[in-house]
Amino acid sequence: MTATTPADLWPEVRPEAARRLLLAAVEAFAERGYHATTTRDIATAAGMSPAALYVHYPSKAALLSEISSTGHQQTLALVEAAAAAEGGPVRRMRRLVEDFTAWHARAHTIGRIVQYELHALPPEDYAAVVELRRRIEETVRTLISEGQASGAFDVPDVRTAARAVLSLGIDVVRWYHERTAEPPEELGRRYADLVLRMLGAPAGA
């Protein structure tokens, strides 16, 4: 399995201390939940003092916001890239589901924090993340509608179909773990097959 460690998700975060704090925050939030984690826990896990943490992040919420906004930006980027790629709607939807599913399998620890602690975000950061989510959903809806218009897809309700496509991918973070038999890419391919059937794409499309 190609493991994406949380570190891979912040390749450009500098200085190194800030990146170490993000990694420590992911570990701590995943282990005991956001509310039960203190900034001291995070600082200690990163081998720093609480005062040193505040140099980089003014609060625990600022760390959560950075984790959440990075996760959402990355998934939006891959969804938009797939939707804008070459080829017809079936081919682009296949890539979208493969990439979206594999991302959530690889980054399942971060994904759980991103998905389940949404309401702990400060209001402004929450609004920004809601906007990213809206764009992700809209991209998927537009692609389904396009396929619907060209005859590639045939669904009774575009909104429900788009939600189901994203739901399948997102829920991977809940059940995926290091010992899951399918590598992220293989799971992505299987889910893409299922999604294309769900969207009424002709068999073998």
Added chain:
Amino acid sequence: MTATTPADLWPEVRPEAARRLLLAAVEAFAERGYHATTTRDIATAAGMSPAALYVHYPSKAALLSEISSTGHQQTLALVEAAAAAEGGPVRRMRRLVEDFTAWHARAHTIGRIVQYELHALPPEDYAAVVELRRRIEETVRTLISEGQASGAFDVPDVRTAARAVLSLGIDVVRWYHERTAEPPEELGRRYADLVLRMLGAPAGA
């Protein structure tokens, strides 16, 4: 919308004080997470003293276990009832997805606790819940295999298909809220349509 309040999930829990504690625990866990909730929070919300709480539940973990095991028993019961009902695999799968989806929409607050705090369960209770989950998955797999054998379904991989069926229903607890446009039953019908396509059931089956 037919709202299932948490109270409806423990119709037979007596005395009333025990039921009130379960309701207060659901509220508190949903609001601030399991780890950050104290038994004092729960007792206070139920209008009781911590000492009075311990008369009914020896610990916060005992409350979580009761919530989790009731939720899993109820979903197992409806999955087994649908799988054992009259009719062919398509008809039974339709009922299974409708009931499973509607349950998770109605009980989304409890569902979040049941799904996301699984690892906070004491080891023995965790093992019991894992066994209930195994039976739910096995029931779905068996129904898909039956449909596969009779020609009603046609999936490349029964395990992945069963996981996707359950995943769609379970993920409803993450995004469903009181203002969602579709009532639980309507969402169940739409998801059943999508799932039957995913399983390769002939259109209009």
